[in-house]
Amino acid sequence: xxxxAYIFPFLVNIATSFKTEPDAAADPLSLVPATxxxxxxxxxxxxxDFPVWxxxxxxxxxxxxxxxxxxxxxxxxxxxxxxxxxxSAVFAALIAVMAVPGVVLLIPKFLxxxxxxxxxxxxGMIIPLLADAAGVFIMKNFFESIPVSVxxxxxxxxxxTFRTFWSIVLPMSVPAVxxxxxxxxxxxxxxxxxxxxxxxxxxxxxxxxxxxQLSSGQxxxxxxxxxxxxxxxxxxxxxxxxxxIFQKRIMNATAGAVKE
Numbered sequence: 001x002x003x004x005a006y007i008f009p010f011l012v013n014i015a016t017s018f019k020t021e022p023d024a025a026a027d028p029l030s031l032v033p034a035t036x037x038x039x040x041x042x043x044x045x046x047x048x049d050f051p052v053w054x055x056x057x058x059x060x061x062x063x064x065x066x067x068x069x070x071x072x073x074x075x076x077x078x079x080x081x082x083x084x085x086x087x088s089a090v091f092a093a094l095i096a097v098m099a100v101p102g103v104v105l106l107i108p109k110f111l112x113x114x115x116x117x118x119x120x121x122x123x124g125m126i127i128p129l130l131a132d133a134a135g136v137f138i139m140k141n142f143f144e145s146i147p148v149s150v151x152x153x154x155x156x157x158x159x160x161t162f163r164t165f166w167s168i169v170l171p172m173s174v175p176a177v178x179x180x181x182x183x184x185x186x187x188x189x190x191x192x193x194x195x196x197x198x199x200x201x202x203x204x205x206x207x208x209x210x211x212x213q214l215s216s217g218q219x220x221x222x223x224x225x226x227x228x229x230x231x232x233x234x235x236x237x238x239x240x241x242x243x244x245i246f247q248k249r250i251m252n253a254t255a256g257a258v259k260e
Contacts, residue, residue: 010236011031012028012029012031013229013232013233014229014233015030015031015032015033016028016033016225016226016229017040017041017226017229017230017232017233018033018036018037018038018040018226019033019034019035019037019225019226020033020034020035020037020039020226021223021224021225021226023035024223024225024226025223025225028225037226039226040226040227040229040230041230041234043227044227044230044231044234049202049205049210050210050231050234052203052205053205053206053207053209053210053211054207054234056204056205056206056207057189057206057207057208058238059122060122060125060126060129060188060206061185061188061189061238063122063126064126064129064130064184064188065181065184065185065188067126067129067130067131068129068130068131068132068135068180068184068188069135069177069180069181069184071130071131071136072131072132072135072136072138072139072180072184073139073170073173073177073180075131075136075139075140076135076136076137076138076139076140076142076143077139077140077143077165077169079091079094079136079140080139080140080141080143080144081143081151082161091140094133094136094137095133095137097133098133098134098137102193103193106193106194106196106197107197109128109194109197109198110197110198112128113128113197113198119198119199120198120199120200120201120204121199121204122204124198124199125194125195125198125199125204125206128194128198129188129191129194132184132187134183135180135183135184138176138179138180138183139173139176139180142173142175142176143169143173146169146172146173150168150169150172151164151168151169154167154168178246178247181242181246182242182243182246182247185238185239185242186239186242186243189207189208189235189238189239190208190239191206191208192208192209192212195208195209196209207231207235208235210231211228211231211232211235214227214228214231215228215232
């Protein structure tokens with residue numbers, strides 16, 4: 001029953017996107033449109049800037065996801081295994097960053113982006129999102145769960161730190177890596193506040209920013225329920241695809257690695 005209650009708004013979203021304007025206004029909660037029509041989708045792709053928004057979101061999300069996975073893995077392994085001065089202070093700072101609400105950092109983020117001269121560019125949209133404290137924290141804890149004896153055996157065979165990480169530890173970290181991929185893709189795809197403070201050029205508008213403007217009525221007159229919900233429905237497709245592709249890989253892959 002809870003699952004049905006949770007998914008019902010999504011079903012209403014899908015159904016309403018195929019309704020006509022009068023039908024959506026007269027019976028907004030109906031799951032069966034009185035007249036099926038794809039006019040909202042046609043208008044989005046043929047008579048709006050929606051394709052530009054979609055392209056920008058794809059570009060930003062792909063680069064941010066790749067960067068986050070790369071940097072979170074390296075930073076997590078360094079904090080979990082390498083011994084260096086100030087490691088505890090770095091980890092404490094990481095925890096402190098996780099405790100700070102993101103909205104508090106919006107103005108400092110804008111000032112830094114502006115001073116670096118990357119405002120209103122893909123660099124300003126992508127670079128500040130290339131690493132996140134939560135991802136580093138997840139990877140650090142996962143690397144610490146891997147038996148140290150596995151790495152010691154590799155070092156006995158002459159493997160260096162990076163070779164041990166790349167050839168031994170990383171293949172055993174597939175569950176955590178898949179988790180980071182999903183969280184990074186979802187987080188960057190759904191990001192809104194950062195794009196508000198990093199760009200104002202309409203040519204760099206992302207889906208979240210464009211759909212937010214559409215939902216607030218800035219880009220159209222009237223309720224436009226089918227149009228708005230069609231845009232929202234399309235936004236969910238990439239995240240759902242990524243989740244269903246990678247979620248099967250989220251499982252315990254460390255069992256049997258070492259015979260104690």
